[in-house]
Amino acid sequence: MSADVSVRLAGLALKNPVMTASGTFGYGLEFAPYGDLRSLGGIVVKGLSLKPRLGNPMPRIAETPCGMLNAIGLQNCGVEKFLRDKLPLLPHSETPIVANLYACDADEFAELAGVLSGAAGVAALEVNISCPNVKAGGIAFGQDPAMAGRLAEAVKKRAGSKPVWVKLSPNVTDIVEIARAAVLGGADALTCINTLTGMAVDIRSRKPRLANVIGGLSGPAIKPVALRCVWQVCRAVSAPVIAVGGISSAEDVLEFILVGAHAVQIGTANFMRPDMAFRIAERLPGLMEELGIESLDSYRGSLSS
Amino acid sequence: MSADVSVRLAGLALKNPVMTASGTFGYGLEFAPYGDLRSLGGIVVKGLSLKPRLGNPMPRIAETPCGMLNAIGLQNCGVEKFLRDKLPLLPHSETPIVANLYACDADEFAELAGVLSGAAGVAALEVNISCPNVKAGGIAFGQDPAMAGRLAEAVKKRAGSKPVWVKLSPNVTDIVEIARAAVLGGADALTCINTLTGMAVDIRSRKPRLANVIGGLSGPAIKPVALRCVWQVCRAVSAPVIAVGGISSAEDVLEFILVGAHAVQIGTANFMRPDMAFRIAERLPGLMEELGIESLDSYRGSLSS
Amino acid sequence: MGNFGACRDVSILSVAPCGPEGAAHGCYLLELENPGLGPAAAGQFVMVRPERFGQNPIWPRPFSICRLTTRTLTLFVQACGRGTDILCGLAAGDKAALWGPLGQGFALEPEIPTVMLAGGVGIAPFVEYAATHPAPSNLSLVFGHRQPLSCYPFAAMAELVGRAEAFCEKTPDDLPVFIERLDAVVAGAASGLILACGPRPFLLTVARLARKYSARAQVSLENRMACGVGGCLGCVEKNALGAYVQTCTEGPVFWVEELALAEDA
């Protein structure tokens, strides 16, 4: 009798709660040599924009204690090319493929949603209103409740039948306020959290370690912040929450389910070893059995205090 | 020819920029067996309140990747007992001893400042408007610019000749806004940053790892966030900034000076080994010589981009 | 770097499983250079932070002084997590920061019959206690354990002290039997001195029995510690007056009646 790891998430049925986080798993295909993509609960691809984007100058990444900084700047091949060249190669009929959307204003977000709403192989739209690494829009969207609500609404209107997830920034005074606004705007689920804004410098060259100066902090270092954000948001809104931030083991997955998350995404940990997400998905049912947890539904949000 | 590590900081002359952070160095005396307290640039003692405080229930601390969470809840012996029993034992004529103030409202802060303004051995007052671990006041003060300004003003009015430092929270959308308000309110210097709000749970017992549920994240894990905050604040205000967050080596000290800090505080790293702050203070001039840095004044804020 | 005082960088002299089955059960004896630690009372502890920790884990780890000679410090360590796994995987020559002796040790009343109640790794401080006791025949030891007896430094102690018994807890059913035995031991020793070290539930039982029989008893707590020197206020325990006291400086050893021991901390 194996533990039940299936999850219903805003209209999607996931085999298991282990998805991959946008920007840390390429377009999925890069990781196919390291595991069976169909064994994952879902795959969120690199942030897509209407037109291809060059991204930021190099260097773009820096290592930090138990984590890393990135300022990729949303380099991507554009939504058209993704739909034409990448999506057909992904196992979209067996595993939900989620598009992560980046745009500079509400109109552009709406247009992008419109393009993706018609793509059969796309299971959901994740709206990135929290990228710290781009000049226009980006994080500012995710720091203003009114703006967050407006963007959620704009995307939802054009998303057709696709569920809309809004991805929140932790770089705010009150994440609950933004979460509520996004749900009011029409978000079907919330993804918590994007990176923390950080910085690193080289004392010898006297230069920032990222050409962009500031970047997004991710990895195990930020797990306590992610856990706090997910817990706060789960208590405040009824929409399901997808947790992301520093997860690198099946134990970590259960921590986030315990505070109320429906599913999780593996981000930076995919860099620790390219089979990480596969290993975590495989390990989860066994760990649940060891702990006497019959199903995620029974465990979810059962934190006592 | 030894590098010049002396610092002038809002009216104080420090031998070197290496101070200790409030709450991580007891009342100073606890660390006397591990080094010469007079060799430090300054000692900021545990947060003091008008009356003694019990603090939060246990457990109060939890280890996290490259960091820790604490929810001590400002347990302290009260300002009277500090002035009577602790301060006289500290080398206050050779090393600045800084009082860290905690109170529940502006009146109480003002009263506390009044008491401390008359204490000859206290070199400066650091106002903690950013503690995430107490119910009343605490972090909420540091998240509202108007409130931050009001508290700075209230303390400054009663501080007499003592310089007033305001300690900022990173748990805000825009730390610069709070920094500006504190300086307008009369802060002579700003301390950046207090802890990030975080959480940890135990998947077996299904309980939070802290009795207080949430706590403050500190240690090397948060250094990139602290560095970003210090850089932002230094560019925005002319008041000197005292940097704190994840510093655990002389190299780290220079990183913060490079982005504009006047001085630094060693916090969680004091737990890694009780002679940490002493070692960093001793190592700094040698490191500067190796890098060809003649004085901190010449290096401060010299980040190129 | 100079010497700053009581925190020293020392070499690991040896790491060896305790007994033939020690490795399989994670029980090790670590021998470190003694850099000149002051005189220690049994029950005091040291903080150890191997270089290998890097920045993760962040905290040092507290261990009872198991045996201190002029040249060496021996710790008895159970590998049960990240930090102890790293420690038990060290080799001779590896470096660690070491400070101590810290805290308050056990009461020593040489003429008084003294019962040592030890649970698991809680036996560690009693090795030193017995070895430095002026009249070890006044000592008796009751030892509850889960791993094979040879994994603990029990045999040598048994030879030294007046009386020693071991109780192996193999299944949960054995627990009430052990508690019954403890009840009898405390009842019989109520006029002497009782010292206990072990997991928290074990100490709570001892505290309850001490109250029941009005015995003079001390317990050694193992609260989570960040600094070990009184600087963080993280390791506190509620005392009988309702205040939180630091177990690293005012403990780890307390008289039972000093504390308001809660079931849940």
Add this chain to the structure above:
Amino acid sequence: MGNFGACRDVSILSVAPCGPEGAAHGCYLLELENPGLGPAAAGQFVMVRPERFGQNPIWPRPFSICRLTTRTLTLFVQACGRGTDILCGLAAGDKAALWGPLGQGFALEPEIPTVMLAGGVGIAPFVEYAATHPAPSNLSLVFGHRQPLSCYPFAAMAELVGRAEAFCEKTPDDLPVFIERLDAVVAGAASGLILACGPRPFLLTVARLARKYSARAQVSLENRMACGVGGCLGCVEKNALGAYVQTCTEGPVFWVEELALAEDA
């Protein structure tokens, strides 16, 4: 845990200083189990992440395949930071995650006179290149180094290839002399094939000289990498079209004219 594909857990077979002075200068040869890596082209690399890293450092580390046999993979590693220090301190039996061969190797044109320009640890891929080249007498090696020559796998290569010379850069004054020598070498080899691996300034010099003499040249970049498999977009380099290309999948070896090599990255 099952086997998920091309990322495997392997044992370290040995870690040994390279030459009698290797340890003093941080130069090591690491021998790992070859878990069945597919056929590799010299210039391709592997990602290695020892268990010992824990969660800090977070990234694996990229290393050129220095020698690959059916049973073993040899890396030539210079200890120069946190990760390489840990790697060079490993012992036989320690475990590491290993994936590869990754990226694009050097062009192989057996009949064409080929000059290998190596700087420091940049010699590593050329060991494999020479060992697997069908006509090594067509190869020549120009090697710039700072540590004693015995710290590098130079001698064995010198025996194998047609011509080998080494240039020791002892002081900053030696640099212009070395660059002059490189100028002459590239000028003389302009009709053949030039391959370069080493620090970025060295590669920039080679690229400049290749343009100057219209030589066909490849350079192997050592950009910072987080994933090594094309997943993070962190390791990019600007190409001649102004786009950012991943050096882990489209490189690390590039034809000089493919790139817009900037002095400063």
